[in-house]
Amino acid sequence: MRNLIRKAPFWIKKPIKYLYGLMPYEKRLGRVFWDTYNFLQESQWWSKEKLEEYQMKELEKLLKHAYKNVPYYRRVFDERGLKPKDIQDFDDLKKLPYLTKDEFRDNFNNKKIISKNIKLSKLPLSHTSGTTGKPLQFYVNIDEGAKEWAFICHQWSRVGYKPGDKRIELRGSVNQKIPIFYSKPSNIIRFSPIIENKEKAKLYLKKMEEFGAQFLHGYPGAIASFALLIKQYKLNINFKLKAILFASEIIYKWEREIVENIFDCRVFSHYGCAEKTILAAECEKSQIYHCLPQYGITEFDPKTKEVIATGFINTLNPFIRYKMTDVALNPRFESCEKCKRNYYPIFDGVEGRLEDFIVTPEGFLIAPAIITHPFKDLQTIKNTQIIQQSTEKIILRVVPLEDVNKELLNKEIQFLSQELKKIIGEKIKIIPEIENEIELSLSGKFKWIISEVSRDFINDY
Template sequence: MSLRAITYKTVFDIYSRINGFQAPQIWQFLEESQWWSSEEIRRFQDENLQKLIEYAYRYVPYYRRVMKEQELKPKDIQTTDELIKLPVLTKENFRNNWNELISTQANSSKTSIRKTGGSTGEPLRIMNDYSNGAWENAAFRRGLGFAGCKLGQPIIQLFGGTLGLAPESFLKKLKAKFSGVVFLPAFEISHDTVENYVRKIKQSKAQYLRGYASAIYLLAKIMEDVKLNISLRAVFPTSETLHGFQQETIEKAFQCEVFNQYGCGECNSIAIECTSHNGLHVSDEHVFLESLKDKERVLDREMGALTLTTLHNYAMPLIRYQNGDIISLSKALCSCGRSFSRITKIYGRANDLLLAKDGRLVSGTFLPSLCVNVDFKGVQQFQVVQETKDIIHLKVVKTPRFVESELGPLFEVFQRYLGDVKIEVEYVASIPRTPQGKLVFVISKFGNKLLHKEDKK
């Protein structure tokens, strides 16, 4: 182990002892449990779920009320299968019952509040136990290890950072230094700055790169344009849907494999790919995942609303929480020997799903891929909005070279995927990014059908 890794581990160990949780033990535990059988994982989940339900019933007013309304006692939910007796927690419920979701035992000196991005621009706040933070951190580090990235090895992080609006805390800077993290801003990548980025990555001696999928892609694409490349060991795109064409460009620019990661602000470190690239391994010891349609669990590999239960966040337990993402899951074993469940596909947010003429929900992820296969010289950007059945609203940002016939291939693809829908085109000056700087290709209200909505009384 490198000197930097030893220092980081020692400091983290002392810090965790002071704050009453056991980070080194959790790290060690996760290193071993990754080789458990499905049965062992299931038993661990059931045991931890029982504890959490018992606790939530006693100390979390929201769950106590919900369980009473459903005439449930903790003994009625002993296994992850029995969890379906509880209603899901929608984002709306979460916002409306924020105070009630906090444990009456939560100790403000041992918790932190984390703000999440929220694609609609309304941030959510999560109260996180320090010990849950240690589970997230350990699951994250273990996931990087799937790709060979060890603790203390330098890793470039390409994220939004604070955008210069708020100074990073001293502790965060210190933590970054000892964990080997080198931050580069995600929103300043351009043809003018690309050489600077490449130089900084080379200087850092980092062999690993992690960041927003779109930011890594943009960097890779510009590197390709100006004929630059860097040889890394692995790239970890996260936070956004990774499209096939993006992955190809990234692999070429950085001459290495891409390991897709998945998490959300409400629950970090949910899943990551292994070297088999056979879906993303879920950190089953940290979070229990379900995929639901019409309140029922869907079959292996079928599209459904991601529904998560955090197993260790006692300050603010999230039980059957739906973050709005649509995924498919599988329990089938992976050739790498790990028995974790796997996210076999991330369809994006419910808002990304378009309604076809025949009533099927179709992932809008075919649209970004289209941009690669068709050379849109006159189209700088586009966005698809579907608010009404049978009508697609297409917003287009033109360049001076635009000719109307360029939209032909777009119309053809819409017809192929969605059937005979009407397309209304609107030319706009720009398409705004989300407050987190993300580009959104599709905005549709029809994917919400997969999410459980409270019956209005």
Template structure:
């Protein structure tokens, strides 16, 4: 879940403090009390969607349902799941007629699905996101205003993609460009760390892992100020966790979510992944993987409890998780938030450039390329790349050269990019059934 907080989007101090105070208390609620809160929010959202969202007004009429027919969370199953295809095809019908009242912001993501999705997020969901991060970061000792370091490719797309690092005084944040990590840039990054003394690190596991490996190689492990690492956006693999915690000398707290903000999962200091029940309702649609006696495995379905501008009810997220069957088995941390046994989420390959840079999470670049239905970038060799695209209606060929020039400036001046267009039914997903936006056939270990 790549989030770049902008002050103007979160300038609601009274509402933020009120929700933050509630979340600090609610994490210790019993399961029954959390479900009571969810049901209360769900009824509010269903009533709003029934009256103000054309898609749900028509759907409920067709199913002969009214908000009063939902007396429990289990009753949500009366509503058919909303697939990403449904969101795309019914975009305007899913926007509330009174959306402007909630200060909506149009967002777009293509990162891990390969299929661009547009949606609205409103004031309430922004406040929720801010408070959610505030709470789960506080589990590692973070307090609002403390300095932190973030690996963010998004930020440098709007400034200079060749810049290694910059510091935001307003957010007390040292921002590192994951497309510029190399043996040569490590000294500059370490210099910035010594200057600004960030206490926490945020980023994808692949970016922080490469950073940690190069730190160790350069012998720059001593005296680092970090007290915690917050990972998001990908699965944390065991070898990554071991190396990161060893080099940075602090624990990882991982989190899982998605930009559409229907559900959120975060890891407590004891290592348990907790569903943030106040954020949204998480269901599991079984059938893809066998369930065990101790766990229930299936696809994630999420229902937003705070985004009134564009409510997503029973939204199919697509990733697989395994829930703990023992609902009454409270984590040793004492929190009442339900536990997840395992997330079968996303992984990313690392691109190695001829200049010795290690590029992670380049996919935000494709968020800027409009009217693409699907993409995949494959690194065939150190300087050879294959870019595969599926056009959507409205795609303009005249912008191709400019986009390829920008992509080449990221991959390196010697990069050779073969561009190929496909129809949606022609694509052959690289790397098996699980879609990967970036595929590298170069052995990274040989260059570290």
């Protein structure tokens, strides 16, 4: 249906879109969604052997396709004297090298990692959120969105979510002009994730009550700041949510505690990425993250515990043994004893730091996922870093790409400064600094945001 609408001329498109909007949500989700969703609801109880067999079949398909159609992978196989049939089990997969973000970026730019048998002009582009400071661009399959949504709904079903249930979203880009947006077809209300004062917090609570919200979904940092405000101003919550769904950010213990405490319901979180190589979530009986075996194959770097992921969903620019920069806590190849699903590996969380938060001059907390939005489509800038030295002052470090137009670069820096001010507040002073490179921390990790004030601020609560 979506394809049909996309291809139709405008005079036909408008009435179709209108009629489409009248269809019940369940129907509109489409066949790909329901096929995937129903498959997951059933296969979640499969035996370890059956799930492994499924994974190997998917891997075989992916490797054959990559070898045949994707020049980068053809070279990787050839250089090692390998053919796809030489990968017979998960151990064999280790014969292939890790794919780093930089390698992906280089091979995307010269088209070597893009499948040859597709028409690029027809495909949507996507990108990472840029919490690592360097957003990555890639193509996405047409049915990827529907599949991903089915996987997420499957995970949420563990806390009672059914597709179409009333949901509030506290996420996405900041839109101060329309802070509350109601989408009738999706049955959701989206709140702008910046809550700058008591009145806004009160308004959001009132809307949630009127709407009959069952789930609150969004950035953990934004929801935690919301909970802090409710606590600070002793606001009343006159409704009961079924669960709070955390996504898109590393989760801190204090966030979970304050949110569960204030809203008096379970926090349920999942971990995924825009590249769609790994998806993992808690279960109804534990807070341990269970990787979904139907989604891809997850490994961990034995030394650093960084996530290494092979995704089954994206075939246009496949991610095979893709090295994420996220570090898993206590990863292990066992299944969860509490729910008995054979979903593995499992891990306790993703490492995070309080220094990722920005404190506004007015004393509100801003989560990193909100800050990333203006950084997504940069043309002249290779890398950035944000250093908050006080509640009034931020250093914006910028590493330009080689040989860029100075004027364009200055325009982008100006754009970033303005957008940051929109998010953090007009009173904040942003000082741009152009650098050749950004040094890594002592532990060798790149830190995108370093706030020298947030730790004290959070601990004061």
